[in-house]
Amino acid sequence: MKHVKPHALAAAVALSLAIPSTPVIAMSLTDDATATLQLRNLYFNRDFRGPGAQSKAEEWAQGFIFRGKTGYTHGDQGLGIDVHAALGVKLDSSDDRAGTLLLPNSFGDEGPDHYSHILFTGKARVSNSELKVGGIIPTIPVAQASDIRLLPQTYTGAALGVGEVPGLDIQAGQLRQVNYLNSSDLQDIGATVGGMSDRFNYLGGTYKVDAISSTLGLWRAELDNVYAQNLLNLILTKPVGSVTLGANLAYFDTSDHGNQTLAIDHKMKSLMLSAGAGSHTFRLGYQHSDGDTSFPYLSQNNPYLANYVQILDFARADERSWQARYDVDFAGLGLPGLKGLVRYVKGTDIDLAATDDGSEWERDIDFTYTIQSGPLKNVALQWRNAMVRSDAIRDINENRLILNYTITLR
Template sequence: MHKTTLSIAIALAGLSMGANADESREHGFIEDSHATLSSRTMYYGDDNHDGGVDQSEAATALKLDYLSGFTQGSIGFGLDISTLVALHLDGGKGHHPDSNSFFPSDSDGSADHSWGRGGAIFKTRFSKTELRVGNTFTPNLPILVATDSRLVSQNFEGGMLTSKEIDGLTLIAGKLDQSSGRATSNPTGLAVAGGSKGSNDFRFAGGDWKVTKDLMVQYYRANLENYYTQNYLGLAHVFPLGEEQSFKTDLRYFDSRSEGKNGETGYRFNNNGGYAKTPGEVDNKTWNAMFTYTFGGHGFVLGHQSVSGNGGFVWLNQGNVVNGSNRAEGNGGTAFYLFTDAIVGSFSRAGEETNFGQYSYDFSKLVVSGLKASVSYLKGDNIKDVRGGNDHSEWERDVRVDYVVQTGPLKGFGTTLRHGAYRGDNSAVPSQDQTRLIFNYTYALF
């Protein structure tokens, strides 16, 4: 399957490169096509302070993407193709937990030598409306965020419709039925943390309304069959304060409710290891607010998040769904659209009140273009455990440094270093330190 996908991509690339430059049509399927070859090399280290296997691994991935243009006519058609291969570089059996969170495991529990996958998206466009169907979606929406925190990005399968017919208004709707996680080539059904039976029906609709150039309002509604229904309302406003100064307000609110078979065996929600008024069911309201002041290269962030006391915040996470075996095959770790989605913790259990802050600096102001750094701190209190006790707390300190080469033969080569130190008094999340060192590079073939 992967060889076939790669062959198609190479063939299409050849057609595009050999296209006549004097084509009478300015735009088209071939004329607007692009192909890129990207690489990511990553070291992932996890130092557990509460027992368990300390993880220390490195791997690299190569990814080929071909994105076509649209055919001529009132209705245009196109095709996007993607294929990748990942290679394990280091970390023996004693440093590779058999959880598949970073790289797939072999039969003896050690890491596989390599793995790969491929896919495509068929697309059609009419006016300013596009319909896409395929299995390589990486959505970044309030109700669904594909994680890109490991070696490769998580992919979703299904269809999405995007319309921008009205200026300032973007409408999005879709249905997704499967996902291929960050360390697997095998798609599985969708669930939440704790669910072992997959749902093949995640439906959503919503929109982003740019009221003014400085104000945006969002509303989305999502439903994961037999698990939950979720409504989201967001507001973001930027207030200019003068030259190189601004104050941004970002407000987000989620209301999530149980749906269908949620709570029954196989469809239970573990409430992120915390309390649930009705065990196994989704029942949550979460709001958070973040305020950002920027001045030159400086960025100062302060915020607060509140999780209701009936149950933890819920997001789509198919980590416990198996595919014909007793193993989840690397499908865990979906990201979510809250400011507390930190390197290690999520700060999302019932009753939790979290205060957080961050300082960042863009060193381009000091003639070091491409260099950025940030440090953040989160502190959560009043966490309810599974028995309803609310005296638990947790904190996390994260540091991040990014550098992208701006000129020369290595222009675009990027390095990211992330380190997170998490401590808590609840066994739902063990105290640990995580380190991620990432090297990214993308080369435009045409």
Template sequence: MQLSRKTLLALTIAASTSAPLAMANQAESQGFVEDSHLKFLTRNMYWHHDYHTYHGDDVDRREWGQGFRLDYTSGYTQGTVGFGVDASAYGIIKLDGGQGHSGRAGVLVPEGDGTAATASSAGANVKMRISNTELKYGNNLRPYNPVFAASDLRLVPGTVTGLWLTSNELEGVSLEAAHLTAAKDFNSTNSDDDFFAAYAGVGTDTADFVGGNFSITDQLSASLYGSEYADIWRQYYGNLNYSYPLSDSQSLNFDFNIYQTDDEGKKLAGEIDTTAYSLAAAYTIGAHTFKVTYQEIDGDQPFDYLGLGPGTFHDSIYLANSSQLVDFNGPNEKSYGAFYNLDFASYGVPGLTFGVRYIKGTDIDGSDVGNGAYSYYATADGEEHWERDVDIKYVVQSGPAKNLSTRVRWATHRISGGDDSWDGDADQVRVILEYPYDIF
């Protein structure tokens, strides 16, 4: 699938002219100022990552920072075609992250001497809406889907530059497409970076995607997406999700995800032919959810996905066993997971949630990985590894501190086989305090 500018233009025209009866959104516009919103978010994050034996070195990384985000979203001018703007300002204050301890975490903005800096940045988009179809252009876009998901898991989010179209003309169908030309990572102030294949470490200045989500019935939904990272890969994604209610307090859920990735153009990451898929089955009874997962990588290269800068990883991996520290995405890898989640609202503590999971990966085989960007997997031969994650979060439900959240995430990863050339033993703790405030 060639995701060219012509493809995006065709989708824009089709979406804008379809379903003339669905004019509700733009027809209900109250105006540029009247529908505008200003929101403020403050986020404090402490990140301690002990790599133990990462590439043969003991690496202990600790970063602590305070992030600020101010988001202005205008309404749309009235009429058949509405126009508006979005603008954001971002700030990061370094609280801890001196020389010898900063880096790799991606929380703070790195300096050239190995230290981290206090920094700020800003971005804006112009936007146009017809009916239920919206087109944005600017350097502050935040797409989030299975093939291109800019993460918001650090002090400030990653953002990208380009054109982004979303359309909801038909009930139960949401479509989107984008042509993107530059990126700003969550630990950067430069909005002109490349897009990266995160595990390959190679970049491109052009990324495109197209796809959508479809509600087939009240219980069954599907997603289809395709993307192209110029001269690196073309990637295709499919999902089926089915929920079956057993009673008012019990339900089953089944979730299937699959990716196909093939090299493209100049093959900057080398040859790629990888199919990755996962299946998750969850049982919920009252406040408790139990889930088991299976994931498999069919291919001699790992499953790779988006980075917005060298050495960072974003969220364009919807596979069931992608975890806090590792993704269980090595060449030919199989992995199995068990999850448990508890919502304490049923026990008189609304806002408190707890989760734990354990995942084991086996049969990693990089013997045929080739000489491309993934050649560091060549020594992997049957290694096994596991990860254990614990996550607890509390959100204040009322009073002056309403919506203030505190979250602690603790992860442990261990590998057997004595090979740390592609991964290694590590422990990580994240503590996140977040407070959102709607100014108007």
């Protein structure tokens, strides 16, 4: 990945749509080729309550995200290539309102007017197994790249997926560098507990047991010379009449790795229970972050936790937290395209410098409407509202307005 000028987005589109000069290769590569351009307009307003140098972080930006994927060459061993290019454009910011992670800036410096990145991924497929080398966007429990701001977080490295046994999915890989949400530059990979490395190795997988509607996951991850992490995950679903019950249990065991001395000895227990009927789903979540440090995970990732929500992750040292959540799909109530949720999370027993009984809470409201017909069909409008009151950070009131539209190019 490298920093590129805005016209690189157009170049990436043209490259992905171009047909190779060799007819046989061209036919096989383009058989299943896809190309999309996602337009994302995002307004972000975070109002800080209480004393502090910055009273609010408020910015507005436009993102363009191109994704191109070829098919595979014919034969027992298929080859292909993927292209990912993204451009972020500042629409409104200032020195005293910067720092939303929409743009490459920080409080006191509103930064450049635009930023961008481009990456290529070579891929090879044999039977039901696939190897990717180059640009990687991981979506596994021990490394979930984030896409919660303007442009997605991306990595470089290699990833292998093996699906030769029915029900068994094995994943292995190494990530070398990261392009953070608001950056054009590749960097070493950081962790939430401190430390950086140019190697993140993982191995694991899932096994589906259809007879009991369950999925068992087992993972091992190492951020070299920072932390080592084991994860055991069990997912259950059970229809009971018109109600579908669900449970997602995750147990993480994390420690120091290599020559790092961050004194990491952490156990995380995460549980999400759900009950869905028709248009309505109710969820209850519980987490216990057991350790003298916060829960370790890759910087800016989406941690695989029940109580990771809009602003907080409820993963501070010794923190216990509970969540109540309600989701509704208004299609069943005569309003197709409208979905919403409301949730409340409370955390207690936080080990802070001034007390071992700190607490915090977050309340979220989230509505998304996708236009169902007409010239604006599939345009999605989203409003995300959050309120945080915490002994660990400044109190926050936050609103995000997001417009998403994806154009299918081929």
